[in-house]
Amino acid sequence: MAGPSYSAISTDNTDDMVVNVAIPAEAVGEGLAHHRRRRSSLGKFSFKGEASWTSSVVNLLNTIVGAGVLAMPAAMSAFGMFPGILVIAFSAFCSGFGLYLQSRCAKYIERGTASFFSLSQITYPNAAVIFDAAIAIKCFGVGVSYLIIIGDLMPQVVEGFVGDVGNMMFLVDRKFWITAFMLVVIPLSFLRRLDSLKYTSFVALVSIGYLVVLVVAHYIIGDTMWNRGEVRYFSWEGPIPALRAFPIIVFAYTCHQNMFSILNEISDNSHASTTSVVSGSIGTACSIYILVAITGYLSFGSTVTGNVIMMYATSFFTTVGRAAIVVLVMFSYPLQCHPCRASIDNVLKWRPSRASFRFPPPKVTAQPVMSDLRFAIITSCVIVASYFVAMTVTSLERVLGFVGSTGSTSISFILPGVFYYKISDPNSAHPVLKEGEGEDCPWDLDTAKKRVLRKASVVLVGYGCVVMAVCLGFLTFFAE
Numbered sequence: 001m002a003g004p005s006y007s008a009i010s011t012d013n014t015d016d017m018v019v020n021v022a023i024p025a026e027a028v029g030e031g032l033a034h035h036r037r038r039r040s041s042l043g044k045f046s047f048k049g050e051a052s053w054t055s056s057v058v059n060l061l062n063t064i065v066g067a068g069v070l071a072m073p074a075a076m077s078a079f080g081m082f083p084g085i086l087v088i089a090f091s092a093f094c095s096g097f098g099l100y101l102q103s104r105c106a107k108y109i110e111r112g113t114a115s116f117f118s119l120s121q122i123t124y125p126n127a128a129v130i131f132d133a134a135i136a137i138k139c140f141g142v143g144v145s146y147l148i149i150i151g152d153l154m155p156q157v158v159e160g161f162v163g164d165v166g167n168m169m170f171l172v173d174r175k176f177w178i179t180a181f182m183l184v185v186i187p188l189s190f191l192r193r194l195d196s197l198k199y200t201s202f203v204a205l206v207s208i209g210y211l212v213v214l215v216v217a218h219y220i221i222g223d224t225m226w227n228r229g230e231v232r233y234f235s236w237e238g239p240i241p242a243l244r245a246f247p248i249i250v251f252a253y254t255c256h257q258n259m260f261s262i263l264n265e266i267s268d269n270s271h272a273s274t275t276s277v278v279s280g281s282i283g284t285a286c287s288i289y290i291l292v293a294i295t296g297y298l299s300f301g302s303t304v305t306g307n308v309i310m311m312y313a314t315s316f317f318t319t320v321g322r323a324a325i326v327v328l329v330m331f332s333y334p335l336q337c338h339p340c341r342a343s344i345d346n347v348l349k350w351r352p353s354r355a356s357f358r359f360p361p362p363k364v365t366a367q368p369v370m371s372d373l374r375f376a377i378i379t380s381c382v383i384v385a386s387y388f389v390a391m392t393v394t395s396l397e398r399v400l401g402f403v404g405s406t407g408s409t410s411i412s413f414i415l416p417g418v419f420y421y422k423i424s425d426p427n428s429a430h431p432v433l434k435e436g437e438g439e440d441c442p443w444d445l446d447t448a449k450k451r452v453l454r455k456a457s458v459v460l461v462g463y464g465c466v467v468m469a470v471c472l473g474f475l476t477f478f479a480e
Contacts, residue, residue: 078241
């Protein structure tokens with residue numbers, strides 16, 4: 001499918017258009033006047049997004065809600081029910097605030113070109129490669145975990161539906177199912193636009209809906225009460241179990257790697273629209289997590305395990321539920337491949353910069369997408385590498401714990417806070433940061449609100465650093 005389109009309308013009668021404007025460090029102080037001259041020479045730049053509000057929410061929600069929803073009852077067991085609700089809601093707020101800061105940062109750069117990389121170019125150019133490497137590693141690790149889940153669950157799904165497989169032992173071989181599902185994953189991973197995945201994301205959300213109904217229904221029926229453990233409403237299990245459960249809740253909201261793609265593709269990128277996308281997706285995910293956590297925990301009490309659906313007695317409905325998890329992670333894999341590919345491309349294109357600030361080259365006459373050959377090579381490398389890792393490794397919990405503690409924390413809290421604090425400095429002389437147009441420009445907030453928002457971004461960075469240190473320390477010294 002073709003990528004997003006640009007159009008340029010010349011402001012004079014000449015046939016030539018300046019498409020590269022170099023701004024030396026000594027010229028930055030000219031500020032607003034210089035920026036206006038640049039706009040005059042470039043002509044009017046416009047970008048048209050095509051994604052609807054609904055598809056944006058669906059894709060972002062599907063990026064958030066994954067198989068981690070099944071671990072929420074166990075996480076609540078560690079904290080106790082009411083403290084667990086507060087932790088789930090607080091984690092949703094922090095992740096939502098990170099997404100909000102990303103939407104504000106996107107207003108400072110050309111429409112349709114927002115990414116962690118492009119923000120790095122006008123804030124911390126020489127650190128861009130670190131940021132994108134963290135995103136690529138995180139997304140690659142999550143994608144591998146999805147393939148491992150498929151390999152682990154499909155044999156159980158087959159046994160649940162078929163029973164004895166007889167001589168067809170390949171049907172209970174995890175490697176066979178990983179290979180088979182790659183035939184579905186590969187074409188989806190080669191789609192250029194995130195909006196193209198809106199239908200598969202909808203199917204994945206239907207699977208999540210089924211799992212939620214299954215957990216709630218078993219609680220209402222009460223068929224697990226005979227073996228239920230202790231239920232703690234206000235007291236926790238202890239500091240070590242709580243530290244083990246905390247990363248599960250925090251990382252369950254990680255979707256920030258796809259937020260800029262959402263902002264680039266959405267047709268209405270006004271402040272109200274993008275904020276409602278954030279609140280709608282985060283709010284829905286938080287409601288799902290709390291509902292599953294409460295009903296799952298009240299069903300099994302302290303005996304609940306990390307995958308609540310595996311605790312129910314084998315039946316047609318639970319087997320369908322396990323199959324629904326497979327469908328969920330199968331359609332979630334492309335949502336991890338999309339930002340992983342973009343970040344790898346940015347890492348390969350990165351070159352050291354001597355300037356403190358650097359103008360992103362104006363993208364007027366060309367689409368901001370990589371070439372077909374480059375796109376195919378990077379995508380193929382990601383798919384092949386994740387396939388071989390999933391085929392050879394059966395457990396990635398500890399590795400993904402470190403990846404999640406570093407990559408997920410960085411892109412969820414640290415990077416949004418750092419970028420916003422730097423790019424929203426009202427004393428900056430950088431032309432892009434000084435001029436705003438229209439009611440939806442970055443400077444539409446009054447001075448007091450901007451000051452509060454910048455301070456809050458620093459708090460979010462501090463919170464991310466604490467989460468990273470706590471999670472890494474726990475994985476190093478206290479993990480099982």
